[in-house]
Amino acid sequence: MPIRVDDDLPVKKILEDENIFVMGSDRAIRQDIRPLDILILNLMPLKQDAELQLMRSLSNTPLQVNISLIRTMTYESKHAPKGHLERFYTDFSSIKDRKWDGFIITGAPIEKMEFEDVEYWDELKEIMDWSEKNVTSTIHICWGAQAGLYYRYGVQKYELDKKLSGIYMHHTFHRKTPLVRGFDDIFYVPHSRYTGVDKDEIVKNPHLEIVAESDEAGPYLIIGDEGKNIFVTGHPEYDILTLDKEYKRDLAKGLNPDIPVNYYPDNDPSKTPIKSWRCHANTLYANWLNYYVYQITPYLWTEKADKKKDETAE
Ligand SMILES: CC(=O)SCCNC(=O)CCNC(=O)[C@H](O)C(C)(C)COP(=O)(O)OP(=O)(O)OC[C@H]1O[C@@H](n2cnc3c(N)ncnc32)[C@H](O)[C@@H]1OP(=O)(O)O
Ligand SMILES: N[C@@H](CCO)C(=O)O
Incomplete structure (x- = not known):
């Protein structure tokens, strides 16, 4: 698909080299269509890796997608180059006065902290509140x-006995649900985390529905309020070598990590892993962009469109 990004964004060149269809602003302004406006709150320390991975995943649709990047202002990232953040990222106060078709909130390596101890927790809560009225699907x-x-x-997270790291087998429950349309009966997804979510709390909440799960990794895809909010507990966007880098980093730190499961051929970390989740990642993001964003978002998002939506919901 044509992803529209800033012409100078460094990952644009990498995406073009990979033959991902990236459209520069020159060509984009000459295509007479209404592009989707997708906002990404990038909380990952390795910001450019996350940009690249998400843009790859968003690249499998004929729709034109404008990508905008925001960062937190109440916590300053230590690892991301300052110049990159200043040039390509803005903050919540600059984007909050308009509507967005889709919004992505990334992961962050802070799952062992209490939410309330995360430095940007209040800011994130404000952004999540705002998204309820100003974003079609998050x-x-x-x-x-x-x-x-x-x-x-109100669903709690809990600490796992040990880090969950590897490529896990998943299945869907409701094959007719648009989010999982076209998925294979079983499919593989990377997970890399120290915490999980309480399945019973999800099941008993009438606003939430689990639509895909893994016997080993637990609930994977959860739909909130019919797609207003979508929760992905793994990392379908991860590159082939992301888990390898995390494993070798933890090894070097003396953390004695387990070898990521179902990842290296013959379970041998000296061998190059095989990417078995690319097709799944593409289908998931194509389904989200189509069924939960494009088909739902108003063409002109005005107060009138908001009113009509509220009336339909009543
Ligand atoms: C559970 C998930 O969502 S998994 C997704 C996250 N996965 C990854 O980030 C994988 C890649 N990351 C890494 O390899 C490592 O985090 C590294 C090498 C970049 C940094 O490791 P360390 O130096 O040991 O960690 P450090 O203490 O600096 O904190 C790492 C990140 O945690 C976050 N963080 C740490 N403390 C806080 C805090 N009090 N409040 C908010 N965020 C915090 C930050 O994002 C920080 O990175 P940043 O400052 O560059 O944004
Ligand atoms: N994916 C993360 C998990 C820890 O938050 C990492 O290994 O860096």
């Missing part, structure tokens, strides 16, 4: 999913 990834399930629906 996807939350990994820690972002745990934070969203907790703040929006």
Whole structure:
């Protein structure tokens, strides 16, 4: 698909080299269509990796997608280059006075902290409150999913006995649900986290529906309020080598990590992993953009459109 990004964004060149269809602003302004406006709150420390991974995942649709990036202002990232953040990112106060078709809240390596101890927790709560009225559908990834399930629906996270790391087999429950349309009967997804969410709390909440799960990794795709909020507890967007880097990093730190499961051929970390989740990631994001964003978002999002939506909901 044509992803529209800033012409100078460094990952644009990488995406073009990979043959991902990226459209520069010159060509985009000459296509006479209404593009989707997608906002990404990037909470990952390795911001450019996350940009690249998400843009790849969003690239499998004929729709034109404008990507805008925001960061937190109450916590300053230590690892992201300052110049990059200043040039390509803005903050919540600059984007809050308009409507957005889709919104992505990324993961963050802070799942062992209490939510209330996260430095940007109040800011994130404000952003989540704002998104209820100003975004058509929000996807939350990994820690972002745990934070969203907790703040929006009161679902607790809990610490696992050990880090869940690897490529896990999943299945869907409701094959007719648009989010999982076209999925294979079983499919694989990376997970990499120290915490999980309480399945019983999700099941008993009438606003939430689990539509895909893994026997080992637990609930994976959860739909909130019919798609207004979507929670993805794994990392379908991860690159082939992301888990490898995390494993070797933890090994070097002396953390004695388990080898990520079902990842290296013959379970041998010296061998190059095989990417078995690309097709799943593409289908998931294409389904989200189509059924939960494009088909639902008003063409002209005005107060009139808001009123009509409220009337239909009543
Ligand atoms: C559960 C999930 O969502 S998984 C997704 C996260 N996965 C990844 O980030 C994988 C890649 N990350 C990494 O390899 C490592 O985090 C590294 C190498 C970048 C940094 O590791 P360390 O130096 O040990 O961690 P450090 O203490 O600096 O904190 C890491 C991140 O946690 C977050 N963080 C730490 N403390 C806080 C805090 N009090 N409040 C909010 N965020 C915090 C920040 O995002 C921080 O990175 P940033 O300042 O660059 O944004
Ligand atoms: N994916 C994360 C998990 C820890 O938050 C990492 O290994 O860096």
